[in-house]
Amino acid sequence: MLDIKRIRENFDEVAEGLSRRGAEIALAETARDLDVKRRAIVVQADELKTQRNARSKEIGALKKAGQNTDAVQADVRLIGEQIAALDEELRQTEEALETSMLRIPNVPCKTIPTGPDATANRVVRSWGSTPSFTFKPLDHIALGEKLGLFDLPRGVKITGSGFPLMKGAGSKLQRALVQYMLDMHTEKHGYTELLPPFVVNSASMRGTGQLPKMAEDMYHCEIDDLWLIPTAEVPVTNYHRDEILESKLPIYLTAYTPCFRREAGSAGKDTRGILRVHQFDKVEMVKFVEPETSYDELESLVVNAEAVLQGLGLHYRILELCSGDISFSAAKCYDIELWAPGQQGWLEVSSCSNFEDFQARRLNCKYRDATGKARLVHTLNGSGVALPRLVIAILEQLQQEDGSVLLPEVLRSYMRGMEKLMPMA
């Protein structure tokens, strides 16, 4: 959520930012008008409340003195009725204001490229090189079948399409990757590991912005009004919801969780294999930082995610997303994409974003600055990284002519010494 004061005082700047995104300026205009109305009502209601408080005290004093209070009581009753009417009007105005504020996306950072969609994203850097093969590389589905890493038809039988079932060395590889990433972030990058609930309440979903907009894309348990998390960002960021942080910033948290996404619109393209699924595993990184440092923190967040891929020796590139392609809450975002030789394309495995105070405002998460004043923190998060596509890239980039897949050095201890994934006999 944006700061209403920013809309009130710097409307043109907000409007320009929204138009760079392709968002409607009308939303901000509505908010601006409702804010004017709201403040007028507050002034009026507060004045009446001052009167009521004063006159109510008179009644107390009169009663103590044993005097009749009928006249004053009638007055106060009248004031009370006026207040009730104003409060109701205020409630409606605030509700309308809240509704429009929740629909306004974040203002993009000034420095990011302007453009309508992914075509305007900028490649910032790449690492490694495109592997060349003396044979025709297979895609991950063929490799997974030959190596016996997953059994997708049985996942369909047990649950439905998009619920992959990993098996044997495939499930072990997932487990190894989770361990490898968590160990790296906790031991080398200074993150504290959490193992949070995978199911959260509606307040948490609102805190990070999934509700109200994304309700249709999430799994909901109606009887308890609880939601399956679409990303660890939700429980981990809500860790500090409704708090004034007394500990020193920055705070770095990381967590492994499964992620559940209904993604109603995904039928058709990319539905084969484990590229786009309803349940997948991910290691997430979340930062709570001082506003002045958040853009530096974004750079180091990306570097933390890159270290995972560099350790595995995988070819990747970093994109700086343009104004039209960043997510609703983000002010700036880098995507990390892995090269997938089997499909001759780039796969997004991480999205690292600075939300500035956009998330912290709904989250009600503050810290104390040097003067002791409570200020909103800046929040960031990034995948570090998402697993199915990482597995795809490992299989496709590291496949050998004999049909095996050479495991990166760093994974071997986690795989109990295994060096290669071998085809089934």
Next chain:
RNA sequence: GGAGGGGUGUCUGAGUGGUUUAAAGAACCGGUCUUGAAAACCGGCGUGCCGCAAGGUACCGGGGGUUCGAAUCCCUCCCCCUCCGCCA
């Protein structure tokens, strides 16, 4: 799931309808004193909203109600504790 007891500021804790603008203590911050520290004393010490400010207003787990007036009474939900039931 059932029965009972609770939820007040950073913490402890008073407050069961009317100067409560929430007592008191502790912690914390600043000051005095001191060579320095401790102690003592003085002052400060929640969050939001409106306002240039002075100030006003709201908040005692959340929501609703009764009343001229609610931390206080009623309803409801959430959470914590104790006991019982169930259980990986």
